[in-house]
Amino acid sequence: MVEYALKTENIRKEYKVSSGIFRGKKHLKAVDGVNLSIPKGSILGLVGESGCGKTTIAKLILGLEKKTSGELYIDGKEISSMTSKQIARVIQPVFQDPYSSLNPRKSIAKIISLPLRAQGLSNGHADIEKKVDDIMEIVGLAPRLKHNYPNQLSGGQRQRVAVARALIMRPEVVLCDEPTSALDVSVQAQILNMLLELRAELNLTYLFISHDLAVVEHIATHVAVMYLGRIVEEGKAEDLFSNPSHPYTQALLASVLTPEPEMGLPEIQLGIEYPNPIDPPSGCSFHPRCSRCQEKCSLVAPEPVIKSGKLVECHYPDNF
């Protein structure tokens, strides 16, 4: 049986948004019934445009936000039965911007060892020192940087510090929220290589949130495509990229600008902009932007179906 490091069942998160002084509150469904399961040791790439709810899912998983309904299991345990310290033992985040996710007033050694000290796991000063030295070596940081401060480090080095801080507790799952989008391409490659090596070495599971499909295709074993709080297509990375079924996935893939000078610019079918999540379209939420929209799409929300090994939420899943 496959063991799941992380599993969500029909998880929802609604925010109440004020729509005016005399009007009632409106509900914004940031996450609207998401089922995700990440087998141990795999990398799930979660992709979608800004505002689709990727980061809300990250917050729910980290226990930073309380879910409205549904179940979320981390390493087999339901999240609401865990304390925040217990959650932090199993899952640790790496954020997008290493310039703002590190405390500028603390030395690198202090930053990396904070999770240990917060959990009260230290066996004295020497033990912490040793663990910090070990983890710095693993992520490829020179030991001399220990007493430096974040502003003395380059972007790539800072992101390595963020990874070291996440790994010092030896968590099961690392949640990477756009870990390379603030970095230069040459540094991005270094960090991606490191994440892949660490996964093999330490048997980690990643939830990799990104809008860069080329990066996700490179790193992920499984991919989930998100649109307006729902997963519209999910499957193994090679199936999804070689044979996308949902029109949204197809449009996303078509808009990736790979370095191929012969190709020219793609024709984008996604005419109008991303809908307002407070006021989502009826039926299939993608229908106003869909090139294959039929009458049924604007009336009935599609149920997920299995199509060539992937889970697709579309009335007319098809390949061109």
Place this chain on the structure above:
Amino acid sequence: MSALLEVKHLNVDLNLPAGALHAVRDVSFSVQKGKTLSLVGESGCGKSMIAMAIMGLLPPSGVCRAERIFFEGQDLLKMDEKKMSTIRGARMAMIFQEPMTSLDPCYTIGNQLVEALTEHKKVSAKEAKDRAVFLLEKVGITGSSSRLKQYPHQLSGGLRQRIMIAMGLMCGPSLIIADEPTTALDVTIQAQIMGLLASIQQEFNMGMILITHDLGVVSRVADDVVIMYCGQVVETGNIKEIFNNPIHPYTRGLMDCIPVPGKTKPGEKLGSIPGIVPTPIGDLWGCSFRNRCSLAIPECADRGLELTTISDVRSFRCVNPSGE
């Protein structure tokens, strides 16, 4: 035919407390009408400083030296601020990276668009408004007359970037400088905005300088490419030559870094350039890339390393490109 913009031997130094930072060193290029030249490099390579030097918008600590910067037959270096301000925004326009911060939140879109024109030309408010509506439609914004009354915060990032483009076009410039125009946008919007810029450029026969670090974007829209490293040009060439036959080790390293579906194998190691970009402060000699280069030989540290020119547009700065 003479070039729309010709930059010859441009140097920009920033006077910092730690000493002079040589942000741009001996950079030359030219932009033709209707063509796109792309400046490519990692952060800190001086590509944005070049744009600022051309526009005359260098920070107070910046010192610009050049043999010449010719724009439409006039030498920009010899112009005073008053003359320069008649060209900046009117004959050449700039589109910045962050559409969130480059629009004024206190004024409506209409105000800002109209001002861009009335600032430079003697036209009536009605004419200016008509032009704003015309351009908003050109950049694909529907219901443009109601959009004019909106404030920037009411619009999405993609719409704001379209408005920035429309604003740049208000006076009918002949040169557009786009500094990372799509970096802050979603992939779907990125392709749309680049397509829009390309079609508008063709329609109005404008020259464009596209500054970016994204080789994917460059490969799809640029005609010529200048690859920069640490303030210097390391390689120049026609887009197809650069991508199909990169010569400089840095260019090749950059291309190996990006995962390309179909070419790089998922899960395999990407090529990467070890080390970090050095800060160009103090006395510099030889190839700036030699400390990160796998093909470096002792000659790389020689003084006076010049560009080797192969053809009109193709050149590179390397003594050992084949690694022998």
